[in-house]
Amino acid sequence: MNIDISGLMKAHEEDGDYTGDDGLLYCGKCHTRKQMRLPVNPFTGSSDPAIVPTACQCQQEADKEAEEREKQERFNQAMRTRWEDGISRPGGLRHTFSEDDHVKPQEVAACQRYVDYWEELKAENIGMLLYGSVGTGKTFLASCIGNGLLEKRVPVVSTNFPRLLNLLQETREKQKLLDRLSVYKLLILDDLGVERDSAYAAEQIFNIIDARGSSGLPVIVTTNLTLEELEHPTSMQYARIYDRVLEMCPIRIKLTGDSRRRGNAEKRKKIAQQILLG
Ligand SMILES: Nc1ncnc2c1ncn2[C@@H]1O[C@H](COP(=O)(O)OP(=O)(O)OP(=O)(O)O)[C@@H](O)[C@H]1O
Numbered sequence: 001m002n003i004d005i006s007g008l009m010k011a012h013e014e015d016g017d018y019t020g021d022d023g024l025l026y027c028g029k030c031h032t033r034k035q036m037r038l039p040v041n042p043f044t045g046s047s048d049p050a051i052v053p054t055a056c057q058c059q060q061e062a063d064k065e066a067e068e069r070e071k072q073e074r075f076n077q078a079m080r081t082r083w084e085d086g087i088s089r090p091g092g093l094r095h096t097f098s099e100d101d102h103v104k105p106q107e108v109a110a111c112q113r114y115v116d117y118w119e120e121l122k123a124e125n126i127g128m129l130l131y132g133s134v135g136t137g138k139t140f141l142a143s144c145i146g147n148g149l150l151e152k153r154v155p156v157v158s159t160n161f162p163r164l165l166n167l168l169q170e171t172r173e174k175q176k177l178l179d180r181l182s183v184y185k186l187l188i189l190d191d192l193g194v195e196r197d198s199a200y201a202a203e204q205i206f207n208i209i210d211a212r213g214s215s216g217l218p219v220i221v222t223t224n225l226t227l228e229e230l231e232h233p234t235s236m237q238y239a240r241i242y243d244r245v246l247e248m249c250p251i252r253i254k255l256t257g258d259s260r261r262r263g264n265a266e267k268r269k270k271i272a273q274q275i276l277l278g
């Protein structure tokens, strides 16, 4: 059998590439070799030295980037499938740090560091509490952290208590549902304190928080409640919940100021006027 290997032996030559003093082809962009010399021909086994193609530096980098992109795409697809479990809140991970308007640089930098030091923080089960009045950017920042971690291929979910309470109410396998939360290395629980105030709700919230605490995995909680309200709840049931939340969230970031939604509404009103009135 005669196999033509000439194509395999040839380096891919592009404009600007050149032959070096050693007789090998060099890349015109990164000036590293696109060919190497082997003492034996790898395809025929003959002991004649052979010149074979090799990836220059920029080709190696491009290959690595393509491999990373492919891995990320596979991870994103797996996450999208996982989020169909009903736990995930649609739009809960909409925002990224690139959208930040630089109004709160310190708070944003702390959230960025949470992403940067994720491995260390996760090892210590250190979660974060984002608290403050309405429209101050708590959900926005939680979402930025979530997306920052998704880019590191960390499984994240953003949900809230009303959604989890509905799921728990619908299922007979409550423990299984609580266990499923631990497939997410970071759990974002948005809006603690807005759920209906009933003994049943409090019991389920306790179960959710307790299950997360036992899993040893971090949580980010956002809430309109003040630290004072979290530290001194009026009922014993909520004392047991908030005590755990505070233990699980040693990083506490207070967001202050007026609701950003008002400013956003003004901007959008102006855009609408321009579109409609020309
Ligand atoms: N750092 C930021 N940069 C740009 N836009 C922001 C920032 N923080 C918040 N926003 C925008 O401001 C609006 C309100 O923010 P967000 O929903 O995060 O507030 P919140 O504190 O979660 O409010 P609530 O207490 O009502 O849940 C959103 O439209 C959000 O996209």
Ligand SMILES: [Mg+2]
Pocket: 138, 139, 140, 190, 191, 222
């Ligand atoms: Mg919010």
